[in-house]
Amino acid sequence: MKHCIVGILISCAAAVHAAPIPQGAVDDQAVNNRMLKGIETIANDSTVPASGSLVRQLRQAEGKKLNLARPTGQSPVNHDEVGESVAVVGIGYKCNKCPHWHMRSSGTAWIASEDGILVTNYHVLNNLPEDGRACVHLKNGQVHPIREVLASDKLRDVAIFRIDAKGLKPLAVGPDAPVGSNLHLISHPEGNYYMYTGGFVQRYTLRTTPNNQYTVDKNKSRRSEPIAWLVASCDYALGSSGGGIYNDNGEVVGMVSSTTTLYTPPRPTPVTPLPEGFEKSMLANKTTPAQNTATQEPDDILHKDAGNKTDTPEAKAPEPQPARFQMQRHPQMVLRHCVAGYTLREILYGE
Numbered sequence: 001m002k003h004c005i006v007g008i009l010i011s012c013a014a015a016v017h018a019a020p021i022p023q024g025a026v027d028d029q030a031v032n033n034r035m036l037k038g039i040e041t042i043a044n045d046s047t048v049p050a051s052g053s054l055v056r057q058l059r060q061a062e063g064k065k066l067n068l069a070r071p072t073g074q075s076p077v078n079h080d081e082v083g084e085s086v087a088v089v090g091i092g093y094k095c096n097k098c099p100h101w102h103m104r105s106s107g108t109a110w111i112a113s114e115d116g117i118l119v120t121n122y123h124v125l126n127n128l129p130e131d132g133r134a135c136v137h138l139k140n141g142q143v144h145p146i147r148e149v150l151a152s153d154k155l156r157d158v159a160i161f162r163i164d165a166k167g168l169k170p171l172a173v174g175p176d177a178p179v180g181s182n183l184h185l186i187s188h189p190e191g192n193y194y195m196y197t198g199g200f201v202q203r204y205t206l207r208t209t210p211n212n213q214y215t216v217d218k219n220k221s222r223r224s225e226p227i228a229w230l231v232a233s234c235d236y237a238l239g240s241s242g243g244g245i246y247n248d249n250g251e252v253v254g255m256v257s258s259t260t261t262l263y264t265p266p267r268p269t270p271v272t273p274l275p276e277g278f279e280k281s282m283l284a285n286k287t288t289p290a291q292n293t294a295t296q297e298p299d300d301i302l303h304k305d306a307g308n309k310t311d312t313p314e315a316k317a318p319e320p321q322p323a324r325f326q327m328q329r330h331p332q333m334v335l336r337h338c339v340a341g342y343t344l345r346e347i348l349y350g351e
Contacts, residue, residue: 023080024080024083024194026193026194028191028192028193031088031137031193032103032105032191034137034141034143035088035090035092035103035105035135035137035143036092036101036102036103037143038090038135038137038143038144038145039090039092039101039103039133039135039143040092040101041143042092042133042135042143042145043092043101043133045145048133048145048147049146049147049148050130050131050132050133051091051128051129051130051131051132051133051134052128052129052130052131052132054125054128054134054146054148054149054161055125055126055127055128055130057148057149058122058125058126058149058152058159059152059154061149061150061151061152061159061160062152062153062154063152063153064150064151064152065151065346065347065348065350066117066150066151066160066347066348066349066350067349067350068112068113068117068348068349069113070172070173070349071112071113071114071170071171071172072172075172075249075250075251076169076171076250077250079184079186079196081169081250082171082184082186082246082250083139083186083194084138084139084140084169085110085111085139085168085169085170085171085244086108086109086110086111086139086186086187086194086243086244087108087109087110087111087118087136087137087138087139088105088108088109088136088137088188088193089105089106089107089108089109089120089124089125089134089135089136089146089242090103090104090105090106090134090135090136090137090143091103091104091105091106091128091129091132091133091134091135092132092133092134092135093129093131093132093133094131094132101133105188105191105193105239106124106128106134106239107120107121107124107188107239107240107241107242108120108124108187108188108239108240108241108242108243108244108256109124109136109161109242110171110242110243110244110252110255111168111169111170111171112160112170112171112173112348113168113170114166114167114168114169114170115165115166115168116144116162116163116164116165116166116168117150117160117161117162117170118136118160118161118162118163119158119159119160119242119244119255119344119348120159120161120241120242121157121158121159121241121242121255121256121257121339122152122153122154122156122157122158122159123157123241124159124241124242125149125159125161126154133145134146136163138165138168139194142165144163144164144165145163145164146161146162146163147161147162147163147164148161148162149161149162150162151347153343153347155227156227156339156343156347157257157258157339158255158339158343158344158347160347160348171244171246171250171251171252172251172252173251173252173253173341173344173345173348173349174246174247174249174251174252174253174341175251175253175341176204176253176340176341176342177201177230177247177253177254177341178201179201179202179203179204180200180201181200181201181247181248182198182199182200182247182248183198183199183200183201183232183233183234183245183246183247183253183254184196184197184198184234184245184246184247184248185197185198185199185232185234185236185240185243185244185245185246185256186243187236187239187240187242187243187256188239188240188243189235189236189237189238189239189240190237190238190239191239192239197234197235197236198234199232199233199234199235200232200233201230201231201232202231202232202233202335203231204228204229204230204231204340205228205229205231205337206226206227206228206229207226207227207229207337227340227343228340228342228343229257229337229338229339229340230245230253230254230337230338230339230340230341231335231336231337231338232245232254232336232338233336234336236256236259236336240256241256241257241258242255242256243255243256245338252341252344253341254338254339254340254341254344255338255339255344256336256338256339257337257338257339258336258337259334259335259336259337260334260335260337261331261333261334261335262331262332262333262334262335263329263330263331263332264329264330264331264332265329266327266328266329267327267328267329268326268327268328269326269327269328270324
C-alpha cells in the first residue's frame with residue numbers, strides 16, 4: 001500500500017511538471033536576444049544602410065504614395081493569427097563605453113504586402129541614430145534589416161518601408177470603422193511584446209496633427225488642411241507606436257500615433273510643511289531621513305525615557321506653521337489619437 005501511494009505521488013508530480021505552457025506565451029527576453037544577434041549580423045553586412053541613411057530616405061519620401069494591390073484571401077480568424085502580421089521595430093546602436101552593439105525596441109509595424117512592405121509611424125523612424133542599424137523582428141522569430149523607406153507623410157505620421165522577405169501574411173486596410181464599433185490592437189508597449197488590448201471607436205476628430213499644432217506649407221501662404229484622426233479606447237504606451245488597429249474581421253482601420261492627457265483645472269492643494277530647521281539638519285548630517293533614523297539609538301527613536309526628555313527645551317512641541325499650497329492639476333482621462341483608415345488607404349492603395 002505504501003509503495004502504491006508513493007507511486008501515485010510521483011505520477012502526480014510528473015504530471016504537474018509536464019503541464020503544457022499556454023499557447024501563444026511570449027518570451028520577451030528571447031525576442032530581445034534574437035534582435036540583438038540579428039543586429040550584430042546586420043552590422044557586418046555592407047549592403048544594409050545605416051539608420052541615418054534611412055532617416056534621410058524618410059524625409060525624401062515625403063508625400064509619395066504607393067499603388068499596392070489590396071491583399072486578398074482569408075482574413076485572420078483569431079488574434080494569434082493577426083500577431084503573425086505584426087513586427088517589432090528594433091534599433092541597434094553603439095555606446096561610448098564599450099565596443100559592443102546594444103539594442104532597444106523602437107516601435108511596432110504591421111505587414112502590408114506578402115513581399116516585405118511594412119507600415120509604421122513617421123516618428124518611429126525619424127530620430128534614429130546616425131550610425132545605428134534598424135531591423136524588424138517577425139512573430140516567427142526571423143530578424144530582417146530595414147532596406148529602404150518607400151513613402152512617408154510627416155503630418156499624418158505614416159512611414160512605409162521594405163524588408164527582404166517573401167511569403168509574409170499581410171493585413172488589408174478595411175473601411176472606416178463606425179463610432180462605437182469594436183477595435184483590437186497587438187503592439188509592444190515598453191518591451192512587452194505582442195500585447196493584446198481591445199476597445200472601441202470613441203470618435204473621429206478633425207485636427208492638423210494629433211496635438212493640434214498647425215503647420216505652414218513651404219510657400220507659407222496657408223495653414224495645412226485639417227486631418228481626420230480616429231480616437232480609440234485601446235490601451236497603449238511607448239513601443240506601441242505604429243501598431244495597426246483592426247476590426248472584428250482582422251482588417252486594419254487605424255494605426256497608433258499618440259496620446260493626449262486631459263487634466264483638471266489647476267487647484268490649490270495644501271502641502272504639509274516640514275518642521276522648522278528640518279532641511280538644514282538633513283544637509284548638515286548629509287543623510288536622508290530614513291538613513292538618519294536608522295543611525296539613532298532605539299531609546300532616542302521610541303522616547304523610552306520620555307519622562308526625562310519632556311522637561312527639556314528640545315522636547316517642546318514646535319510652533320504651528322501656516323499651511324502652504326501648491327497649484328496642482330490631476331489627470332482625468334487619456335485621448336488616444338490614431339491614424340485613420342482613409343489615410344492608410346490613400347497612401348497604400350492610392351484611393
